[in-house]
Amino acid sequence: MQYKFFPHTEEDIKLMLDKIGVPSLDALFAEVPEEIRFRRDYDLPSAKSEIEIRNLFGNLGKQNKQLTVFAGGGVYDHYTPSIVPYIVSRSEFLTSYTPYQAEISQGTLHYIFEFQSMMAELTGLPIANASMYDGSTATAEAAIMAVASGKKANKVLVSETVDDKILAVIRTYTHFQNVQIEVVPAEDGATSRTAMQEKLQQGGVAGMIVQQPNKYGIIENYDGFADDCHQQKALFVMNSVAADLALLKSPGELGADIAVGDGQSLGLPMQFGGPSVGYLCCTEKLMRKMPGRIVGQTKDNRGQRAFVLTLQAREQHIRREKATSNICSNQSLMALWVTIYLSVMGKEGLKEAAQMSVDGAHYLYEKLIHSGKFKPAFNQPFFNEFCVKYVGGNLDQLQQRLLDNGILGGIKMADDMLMLAVTEKRTKEEVDLLVSLVTQ
Amino acid sequence: MNNKLYGNLIFELSRPGCRGFHLPNNPFGKHPIANELKRGSDAQLPECDEVTVVRHYTNHSGNNFGVDNGFYPLGSCTMKYNPVINEEVAAMPAFANLHPAQPADTCQGALAALYGLQKALSEISGLHEFTLNPFAGAQGELTGLMIIRAYHQANNDTKRTKVIVPDSAHGTNPASAAVCGLDVVEVKSTPEGTVDTEHLKQLLGDDVAAMMMTNPNTLGLFEKDIPAITKMVHDCGGLMYYDGANLNPLLGECRPGDMGFDVMHINLHKTFSTPHGGGGPGAGPVGVRKGLEQFLPSPHVVRKGERYEIVENPFGFAPDAPTMNLGTFFGNFAVLMRAYTYILTLGKENLKNVGKLATLNANYIKEALKDVYDLPIEGLCKHEFVFDGLKNKDTGIRTMDVAKALLDYGYHAPTIYFPLLFHEAMMIEPTEAESKATIDGFIEVMRLIANDAEHNPQRLKDAPLNTPVGRVDDVLAAKHPITTYKQSIDEQV
């Protein structure tokens, strides 16, 4: 029974069994019916030392190809300053749980308060929660929130330019909740405002969901959309790539009622897609309809400023089947990651990184169009990700050629349409290599 | 841990013009965004140098208490040791730098690990097939219930809209059922603390979609009637859902699949040692018995020969929802890597002892303290047990006071005021990772507190005194919510 994670000696076990008054460890399970006892060994590999574990995962890692990433689609290869993982790995943060005992959790409570403050700044909305699982589930929760706050309206409009993967999550979450999802069509890669207005006028709409930049990387002009929605008593919900809000007109400035999205772009490693962190911000009016945890400021009995989990009466552990959502946890550690990232990048650094990504993407776009092998897919402004049509041959063969040269060359959107993303991490040499490979 | 508060907010350390990061020179030329698309005013993020940021968060970590600081007997949360090797594996660049859109040929190592974890969880739980996608236990519950609804729907059995949940269940169970559009019906507990099978009988019928249970239940008691319960529910056409929140004590002893459960989730951050991270990220893989695997969400990892592939499960619940998606990719991949590392590290020889030692520790504490704390239900517990406050009910000392006093002695408090069956509940779960010496120290302090309750109660009412902050005013926080720095500044003006 001796093992590095089990501190018991044989003598300890004997003394403890004596105190309990049972003859053996097996007797601790005496009430479990014999017919359901598990009486064999697990069919699993034998225990491994750390040396073997390192070798095993080292070898598995070799079966993954390390690529220069020009793909986005919701996950971006932004740079992570070295202090971020260094501090996040401090075990006082890492090995703690939800800050139920505020007196010994002020570290967690402070950074969540900072996270909420930063997300509120970025989105331009006054209230933020302590984070959601990811951008897609945050968007689905926003759809449910819109229906919960609308009087008997159960329709949610989703623009065709919202990422298909996010739409699939919205459909899954709302399927059993008597929510009707309708897709608003797009023209030249941007949401059709007229089509939205028509659907709004049909009535019964609780909310309208759009994405910025949208699923093609296009920056849409959402001026006036919120007014259209509000005239029909519908909420305007915007999903944005968090880092891009450093430069783009904020959801608050556009009159959005709920702002949601994924925080991966704020320095989180790609990690094959997770864990990420979602954000959800809203107007003061909607605060109590918001799902998830919220940290608030208060005082302790010594008169000091302190922070505490608050507005808990909305949550599942109190409201049970009447809760606004079943979410219990938040992505706290990833929220810490984002908070330190934003602290060290600061007001200027975040803008500069975003602008450099935009500049790199436009440089690449111009080179590709200039080569004659690509044509524009849309006539629309874009951020750090764009779609182009390949007219130089077979797109699959092109992507394979890039892979063979260590490049993840974008995401295939259609038989002839490719979507490429650039971040501040990409060097001119890398971009030029990509261009030379596609124009060969 | 700090005994004085480091209480700054990063915004208060901000100085205009300071910066903590520099980019390389921009070689791409300027491509400004059109004015009508740009934001009118900057987001007011802090402006700090790197040293200030490092010290700020390092000092804040000192206000926190984690498993690495000391004993954390938070019932129902399984706060076991989080092996450091897990962190090292999850952070390996070969895994951390993978983009989820990489073709399967370029991420065979990651897919092999995911597949290996799916199979290991199947063996440990006795269920046929697992999805790793759910981000957390709560999302796992939602996934599992959707699978159950999809199953009934596929059988054209659409009137099953009821879910039976024990009155001692976690609040998440009814909340998840409601999100899934199901009506919750509570089944009572017997005075012995387990499901009242007579009451259950009255609730069963052709409108029951499923019954959700934890076993051991939230009182730490093994539901020994489980074979009969699963039979009753199956006979009426319902499915059995196992909430894996309390799986830890069963490692090596008993499998949910063998008990008759059809669908379950596992909280990897509990039983499989991934760090709780101040509230997440966790992971809540869902397993199903044979015959339900076609209802699992997408994407899913399968093995074809020597190669691993990513497939979309073609099943959907409706024409407009052709697949079930709980997130955009493969769930919390880096958390899954940690859990797989844990399973491979312990191996079959050590995993099987986890349940025994967790159960040993819990029963030892219970027996050592039941003369001074009120044990409402006698007998063997599993990984945890519940006291209903102090045995002496005349001291005026409540469970809240005991919890706060524990903080002063360097222990995290148990889960308090849950389950709701008892007014002064304190739920204690030690896990297998605690030594007899650690537990003896805790027992001694709990006895000291019980003694103080009789002879020096004010001391407990004043606790904690040695923590960075004292008891906080949560009424003030809820009455006048201040949830951002901007609001707190506006408040002062």
Added chain:
Amino acid sequence: MAKFIEGLYYSESHEYVRVEGEYAYIGITDYAQNALGNVVYVDLPEVDDEIEAGEDFGAVESVKAASDLTSPVSGVVVETNEALEDEPELINKDAFANWIMKVKMADTTELDNLMDAKAYEAFCNK
């Protein structure tokens, strides 16, 4: 000890109704505020809302509990007690003086389904 006032109507979900002509003033009982503890928020309905007896019209929250408000009568909301927006604690100070909404009743016979003070006190002490 909780207060029970004669002359009011009471529901099993702990709302009271004070009748003035065709209008009903609806709030939560002293017993209910006592059970909830410090009230931190009252979710008020909107004026002109049409409400049916047995339907939820709002909620009262304390730090660790929340209770939905169920209307004992049908009708149209003509006024809400906006003082509760800033001072929800008024409910703790005097639950019967601080009603939550005023409803123009559609059907006064619905009052017959409610309890009087004596019956409600017995219901609470059960």
